[in-house]
Amino acid sequence: MARKTFADRRTAALEELKAAQQRIAKLEDEAARHIGKLAIKAGLGDLDLDDEKLFAELEAVAAKFRQKSADNPKGGAATAAGNAAKSGAAEPSQS
Numbered sequence: 001m002a003r004k005t006f007a008d009r010r011t012a013a014l015e016e017l018k019a020a021q022q023r024i025a026k027l028e029d030e031a032a033r034h035i036g037k038l039a040i041k042a043g044l045g046d047l048d049l050d051d052e053k054l055f056a057e058l059e060a061v062a063a064k065f066r067q068k069s070a071d072n073p074k075g076g077a078a079t080a081a082g083n084a085a086k087s088g089a090a091e092p093s094q095s
Contacts, residue, residue: 039045
């Protein structure tokens with residue numbers, strides 16, 4: 001069997017990359033919906049905060065859990081919260 005050309009291998013790799021980017025985008029959307037529902041349930045939707053202030057407060061919450069995770073390296077929910085924050089999934093909207 002003849003070896004695939006560079007162009008064929010490059011095209012296949014780009015298709016794999018595109019599929020991975022789409023999976024990541026879907027995961028981010030699902031996480032955003034989940035976090036948004038929790039935020040609304042906690043009453044954040046009723047507060048009169050601009051995006052900048054709300055983002056600063058959410059960063060403080062994430063920092064709190066990152067610190068707990070560092071203090072307790074066994075992981076758990078704090079580690080998951082810290083990893084989500086590190087990924088940059090929660091950025092303020094530019095509205």
